[in-house]
Amino acid sequence: MTDTRREFLRYAAAGLLPAAFVTPRRQAPRLTQRPDSTRVAADTLVAPIGGMSRPLGPLDNDPGVIAIEHRLRCSCGCTLDVYTCRTTDFSCTYSPEMHRLVVAQVQQGATADQILKWFVAQPEYGDKVLMSPPARGFNLAGYLVPGLLVAAVALVLAAWLSARRGRTALAVAEHAGAQPPPDADQLERLRRALDDVES
Amino acid sequence: MTFLGTFMLWAALLLGCWTAAVGLFGNWQNRPVLATAVTRGSFAVCAALLVASAALWKGILGHDFNIEYVASYTSRNLPTYYLVSAFWAGQKGSLLFWAVILSIFGALAQALTSSRHKMLLPYVAAVVNLVIAFFVAVMLFGHASPFERLGFTPADGRGLNPQLQNPGMVMHPPMLYLGYISITIPFAFAIAALLARRLDAGWIIAMRKWALASWLFLSIGITLGMWWAYVELGWGGVWAWDPVENAPLLAWLTLTAFLHSVMIQEKRGMLKRWNVSLVIGTFLLSIFGTFITRSGAISSVHSFTQSDIGYFFLALLLVAAVVSFTLLYTRWPMLEAEVQLESLLSRESAFLFNNLALVGIAFSVLWGTLFPILSEAVRGTKITVGPAFFNRVNIPLGLFLLALTGIGPLIAWRKASAANLRRQFILPVAGSMVTAGALFAAGLRDFYAIMALGLGGFVVTTVAQEFYRGVRARISLHGERIPSALVHLVARNRRRYGGYIVHVGIVIYFVAFTGLAFQVKTEAVLSPGETATLRSPFGHTYQLTHLGVSQYERQNRQVSAATLQVRRNGKLIGTVESERRQYVDSFGNPTFEPSTVVGIRSDLREDLYVVYAGSPDGTERARFTLMINPLVSWFWIGGAVLVIGGLITMWPGGPQLRTPRRRVVAQAGYAVPLAGVSE
Numbered sequence: 001m002t003d004t005r006r007e008f009l010r011y012a013a014a015g016l017l018p019a020a021f022v023t024p025r026r027q028a029p030r031l032t033q034r035p036d037s038t039r040v041a042a043d044t045l046v047a048p049i050g051g052m053s054r055p056l057g058p059l060d061n062d063p064g065v066i067a068i069e070h071r072l073r074c075s076c077g078c079t080l081d082v083y084t085c086r087t088t089d090f091s092c093t094y095s096p097e098m099h100r101l102v103v104a105q106v107q108q109g110a111t112a113d114q115i116l117k118w119f120v121a122q123p124e125y126g127d128k129v130l131m132s133p134p135a136r137g138f139n140l141a142g143y144l145v146p147g148l149l150v151a152a153v154a155l156v157l158a159a160w161l162s163a164r165r166g167r168t169a170l171a172v173a174e175h176a177g178a179q180p181p182p183d184a185d186q187l188e189r190l191r192r193a194l195d196d197v198e199s
Numbered sequence: 200m201t202f203l204g205t206f207m208l209w210a211a212l213l214l215g216c217w218t219a220a221v222g223l224f225g226n227w228q229n230r231p232v233l234a235t236a237v238t239r240g241s242f243a244v245c246a247a248l249l250v251a252s253a254a255l256w257k258g259i260l261g262h263d264f265n266i267e268y269v270a271s272y273t274s275r276n277l278p279t280y281y282l283v284s285a286f287w288a289g290q291k292g293s294l295l296f297w298a299v300i301l302s303i304f305g306a307l308a309q310a311l312t313s314s315r316h317k318m319l320l321p322y323v324a325a326v327v328n329l330v331i332a333f334f335v336a337v338m339l340f341g342h343a344s345p346f347e348r349l350g351f352t353p354a355d356g357r358g359l360n361p362q363l364q365n366p367g368m369v370m371h372p373p374m375l376y377l378g379y380i381s382i383t384i385p386f387a388f389a390i391a392a393l394l395a396r397r398l399d400a401g402w403i404i405a406m407r408k409w410a411l412a413s414w415l416f417l418s419i420g421i422t423l424g425m426w427w428a429y430v431e432l433g434w435g436g437v438w439a440w441d442p443v444e445n446a447p448l449l450a451w452l453t454l455t456a457f458l459h460s461v462m463i464q465e466k467r468g469m470l471k472r473w474n475v476s477l478v479i480g481t482f483l484l485s486i487f488g489t490f491i492t493r494s495g496a497i498s499s500v501h502s503f504t505q506s507d508i509g510y511f512f513l514a515l516l517l518v519a520a521v522v523s524f525t526l527l528y529t530r531w532p533m534l535e536a537e538v539q540l541e542s543l544l545s546r547e548s549a550f551l552f553n554n555l556a557l558v559g560i561a562f563s564v565l566w567g568t569l570f571p572i573l574s575e576a577v578r579g580t581k582i583t584v585g586p587a588f589f590n591r592v593n594i595p596l597g598l599f600l601l602a603l604t605g606i607g608p609l610i611a612w613r614k615a616s617a618a619n620l621r622r623q624f625i626l627p628v629a630g631s632m633v634t635a636g637a638l639f640a641a642g643l644r645d646f647y648a649i650m651a652l653g654l655g656g657f658v659v660t661t662v663a664q665e666f667y668r669g670v671r672a673r674i675s676l677h678g679e680r681i682p683s684a685l686v687h688l689v690a691r692n693r694r695r696y697g698g699y700i701v702h703v704g705i706v707i708y709f710v711a712f713t714g715l716a717f718q719v720k721t722e723a724v725l726s727p728g729e730t731a732t733l734r735s736p737f738g739h740t741y742q743l744t745h746l747g748v749s750q751y752e753r754q755n756r757q758v759s760a761a762t763l764q765v766r767r768n769g770k771l772i773g774t775v776e777s778e779r780r781q782y783v784d785s786f787g788n789p790t791f792e793p794s795t796v797v798g799i800r801s802d803l804r805e806d807l808y809v810v811y812a813g814s815p816d817g818t819e820r821a822r823f824t825l826m827i828n829p830l831v832s833w834f835w836i837g838g839a840v841l842v843i844g845g846l847i848t849m850w851p852g853g854p855q856l857r858t859p860r861r862r863v864v865a866q867a868g869y870a871v872p873l874a875g876v877s878e
Binding site for chain 1: 432433434436439441540542543548551552555556559562563566567570574577578580581582583584585586587588591592595596720721722723724757758759779780781792793795810812813814815816821822824
């Protein structure tokens with residue numbers, strides 16, 4: 001989002017050209033020179049936009065908690081995992097709550113699998129809370145069908161091509177027997193044609 | 200204006216139906232007069248929709264808030280460039296945008312197509328105008344007209360969603376729409392060829408540039424979408440495998456497959472059925488993408504509001520699929536290959552496997568997108584299919600595709616000999632091994648990262664080898680200097696060398712995606728003067744010192760901006776600023792939820808990415824999400840390289856494509872090329 005037309009054009013260029021050359025670098029506001037800015041001299045903001053943000057909890061940056069939250073879907077409908085949502089969408093009330101539940105369980109000594117199972121067992125979450133369905137039962141079809149299908153088609157294709165090679169060789173042999181050998185002019189045209197095909 | 204707009208929509212609907220009917224009937228009856236009428240009908244539909252669009256734009260720019268669409272997506276204090284983009288920001292406006300652009304493309308197809316293919320044009324116009332008529336009908340009968348009036352006139356509009364107030368969103372949707380929409384033209388040519396029973400290479404030549412243009416627009420649209428997601432959404436990534444993100448990728452993948460397999464049809468007269476199927480499939484996927492974006496059938500963070508018009512698109516999808524594949528079935532015998540594949544070790548085979556990988560990835564993405572619906576239908580259980588699923592399935596296929604990107608150009612047409620393979624593969628394989636070895640020696644241990652970068656080295660060496668040999672041949676034959684030889688080499692065979700440049704762009708994308716796997720992310724709460732430290736995957740350390748929060752107002756928003764001073768390994772390199780914004784209408788009333796603007800410091804190696812989350816206690820003490828995103832700039836560089844390659848490929852002029860009129864069916868070695876040469 002932009003402040004001026006010039007900045008807008010620079011952003012627009014960054015979308016079309018390599019960002020390394022034109023990606024805008026946000027400069028710090030020149031507080032003393034900006035007439036319409038209200039520099040907070042003391043330490044109180046006039047009105048914090050979006051209300052107060054959450055303070056940092058003791059396990060907010062814990063790799064174990066983050067790993068669990070990456071496997072849980074935020075139930076706000078954003079389609080993001082809990083960790084990404086709570087560190088991205090600061091107006092979401094669902095992901096902080098789910099984060100608190102994860103932290104509480106971690107503090108009680110639950111393992112990652114136990115926490116995930118606990119979420120799945122809750123009626124308000126269910127299987128949908130997992131970012132990827134567990135690889136069992138019908139879900140196996142989800143994981144295996146694309147790979148198996150591609151592998152099967154590849155095998156059929158390879159087998160078909162091998163079979164074609166045999167038939168083609170036979171056709172070449174029969175044709176060679178029926179045709180007189182090419183003369184020099186034909187060979188030259190052949191060479192030119194092959195060059196053309198190669199290019 | 201609304202009366203004029205609605206009147207023009209009705210005019211476009213009637214003219215579109217009339218043009219389609221005359222196009223089908225006129226060609227069927229072989230009456231040239233009707234063919235002329237069809238061309239004029241296409242121009243008239245285009246003119247009607249242009250007038251309707253002008254009417255909507257007048258309403259938007261004139262702040263006519265009595266128009267429901269204008270009141271919903273604009274406000275008096277919205278900057279002018281976002282007023283312009285509001286045309287396609289909402290469901291109803293985007294339908295009109297789709298229809299008008301398709302009508303322009305349809306008219307251009309009538310005007311620009313060579314007279315050699317004029318037999319196809321009435322059918323092309325019929326198909327295009329049927330699709331246009333469908334979109335206009337959705338607007339008129341699906342309660343989706345952008346000209347609907349309110350029972351009152353609000354003093355101000357609601358304004359544009361803050362996430363759409365981004366230059367990326369000014370350009371990304373139209374580019375994606377242009378890609379989606381222009382797919383209709385190749386589809387129309389394919390259907391026209393089937394209807395007219397003219398299934399030689401003519402329709403391919405007539406529509407090839409349209410297919411390339413669609414591919415180019417889709418590529419630009421997808422890349423701009425990634426850029427928008429990265430700079431706007433604040434999660435530090437570019438691709439989340441959201442259904443609406445997947446939709447254009449599906450069409451892009453099948454179109455890419457087509458652009459490769461069509462070369463086999465042009466060179467060898469093979470894969471005709473497959474090519475027609477790919478064009479039809481790509482069109483159907485574009486409609487499928489429109490359906491999931493507009494129906495709400497699949498949950499997505501990006502989709503338009505849930506509405507019934509999605510089911511119009513489902514109906515179009517089904518009807519188009521049934522009609523197209525029935526038509527293909529009836530013409531099946533006419534699409535017999537002129538020659539047969541001769542060897543597993545041939546460029547044709549490599550292209551076949553390339554098509555398999557591309558369509559396989561498209562299928563797996565489609566499968567993952569639809570699997571939640573399937574699961575609910577079969578088991579009655581809702582599930583989520585997130586990025587982990589897509590990555591697990593698609594990364595191996597993507598690496599296979601990357602390998603084929605390098606292998607394809609190295610193998611000879613028809614049949615490769617052992618000597619040919621040795622000569623072609625030695626350097627690229629060495630390039631791959633050196634790249635992988637160097638990365639391993641540098642401490643990289645991630646298997647997929649080494650594979651991706653190693654295969655990237657393979658492809659880049661392949662392309663470099665091709666350019667080197669071409670330039671060397673020109674120097675030897677024509678005595679040219681290196682720059683001149685390089686320019687002439689590319690100019691003489693734009694498709695081939697433009698394609699190689701596209702391959703380099705794809706490799707750069709893979710490199711950038713690999714880099715994102717090493718993202719560093721943490722959260723911190725800092726008082727002014729306090730410092731957070733982040734360690735880059737490249738080994739250096741950033742120290743970020745919070746300078747304070749400033750508050751001010753702008754044209755349509757209130758802003759709190761937090762500034763961090765940035766030091767790298769103790770050396771001051773500048774500042775980075777992130778904002779919290781509250782958008783307001785012209786009376787100062789909040790219009791949307793508060794939003795965040797990320798601060799980014801970017802260089803070729805990595806991006807420092809800062810998100811100001813707000814203040815925990817109403818003071819300048821601020822909460823931040825801090826990230827280091829390696830190699831992100833290379834996404835945009837890769838996109839630029841891809842676009843340059845695509846433009847070279849489709850640039851007009853250059854040697855004409857020569858397609859043999861007839862080939863000898865016999866497989867015996869000499870007969871095949873000689874038949875082509877003798878013409």
